[in-house]
Amino acid sequence: MEAESHKKGGGSGFSVPKSGDATVALVGYPNVGKSSLLNALTGVHSETGNFAFTTVSVIPGTMLYNGARIQILDLPGIIESASSGSGRGKEILSVVRGADLILLVTDNEMKGLDRIREELYRAGIVINRKRRNVSVVRTGSNGIVIHAPKKVMVNSDDIREILHEFRIMNADVYIRESVTLEDIIESVRGSYVYVKAIVTVNKSDLGIVNYSVAESFNGASVVKVSARTGYGIDNLKEEIFRSLEMVRIYLMEKSGKIDRERPLILRKSSTVRDVCRKISRQMLSSFKYAYVISQGQMVQNKRVGLDHVLRDGDIVHIVSVN
Template sequence: MGIPEKIKAIEDEIHKTQINKATEHHIGLLKAKIARLKKDMEGDIHGKTISSKSRSGGYNVRKAGDGTVVLIGLPSVGKSTLLNRLTNANSKVGSYRFTTLTVVPGMMEYRGARIQILDMPGIIEGAASGRGLGKRVLSVARSADLVLLVLDVFQPQHIDLLKRELSVIGIKVDQKPPDILIEKTETGGISVNSLVKSRLSESLAKDILRVYGVHNCRLTVREPELTDDQLIDMLAGNRVYVPSIVALNKIDLVDNTLLMQIRRKIGNNFIPISADGNKNIESVRDAIFQKLDFIRVFLKPKGQDADLEEPLIVRSECTVSDVCTKIRRTMTTDFKYAQVWGDSVKFGAQKVGLDHRLADGDIVSITKKN
């Protein structure tokens, strides 16, 4: 029996089994086996799709700029129109479905940052399970720093569908990784150290670990709501956690009453826009910049004024060491000390080392060893 047949057989067994307290363990174990088989089958094609070497035609997009955003939405919601508004790209816009058949990249320049935006073919329901173009396209989304979910004003409820489809291929939108730690040990079997009362039973946790060939380890659980699925996800090791922004497009077609109804349905967490009417596009740009958590760092060459025109754009958790590497790969090796002016230090010209964490607007001057 090949792997797909094995998966099918286990799936059938799950469908046949009634879900209740008594079968919980059995089903959890079956899910772990399926995830393991899928992993074996796919190797690690995930994450490699965006590679200059891969031969997947239009799906092959090289990462560029200071961050990457993907547009995700159903066909004809206005993704290509929005891409063209946000960037210098020229993605084909059409009133029929599937105008965009390959991934179209564009570059958005905003407050000194260069942000790559990828227009994807619209995803269709069931795409993640292998229908149509869906699966390969969605896997490009795995390398994104941010997903921009685009909704049609008449179909706001599709937000759940989009998140579900992304979840199936391992892209967890606006979620935190579960707080668990697996430390492999040489011997001693599996010990479970639950720091909280967890939903997942100890015996099922152990059985799931064994499915993944882990027979000796310390499992520390700090996650009260830990589920079998989360443990399986972690062991399968192919999950990414990505933040999102939601844009509700085509608001030129509706009035405020309908917008109010939509807010009651899906909450306040979206930006109402008209891509075609060029409305609220600046808010989208700004939200992207904020969500990617960039900061600006100004460089001051020794004995000269700081360059306040062209900041370095770096992610917010950035240290002096990251700045050095961004200027020149080998710069950390000749590094002696840096002086910083701004919010990350107590006083101006404070001397700091490579580990010092910078803040937005800081001025940095680096002194090299002679």
């Protein structure tokens, strides 16, 4: 993580440097209460108003939760056809592409929720779906050859038709798990990012109209909040933390002292190597082995190497050469 080089954080405009352990973008139509939510989540004051486009640049804030520093970006409201260049939509969407998590913010009237998913998709942002293991490698001859394990059902004619639409006549298509035609199109086009999203229904103090729109949203978690009354804000913080799939790692010093106050925050599936990197460059080169104490594990105080995958709450003691 390059957080160290961005100590100043802050700043406004469209080139907000990433800071903290993860970045969350607030995305939604104008006036749904994104800036009010930033204020409620982080205590940063971002201007709010009862008219559209109060926010004209990116305003960052930091949410402290469970020892993690989570950067929240308040963006101007997205409007229809943002992806085709209207308003500052393109710039907004490019900031969204870099986020680790998207909060799709809507209000009690569910404003914009159906259109925003389309806008994001057009900008190459796929929400709540994983990248599938499929690749299309162009070849010089032999037509479209599909390589797929027996258990994976594919409709070869449909795939050929799609590739022909892209004017691909010769290619090896490697399919390693069940895929839809959408997955294949994304693979051919390239440059899609796959980001998790939480639907946040703000202004719930006004009574929510047509809640089912949110519930059918790509299986996303739906959190009802009111930035005005504070209702649901703690719940939203917890959901953000959970969705980012972060793990807390506690370091044990030589003396046996464990720093419980300041865990290292890493992404899920991080290894001892990631811990070393986060501490310092020297740590990685002088690393000998580490001891890991995991909750609920039979073998405690195991000696492990750099590739050992850590779990939330693990205590790590690193032994270096010297």
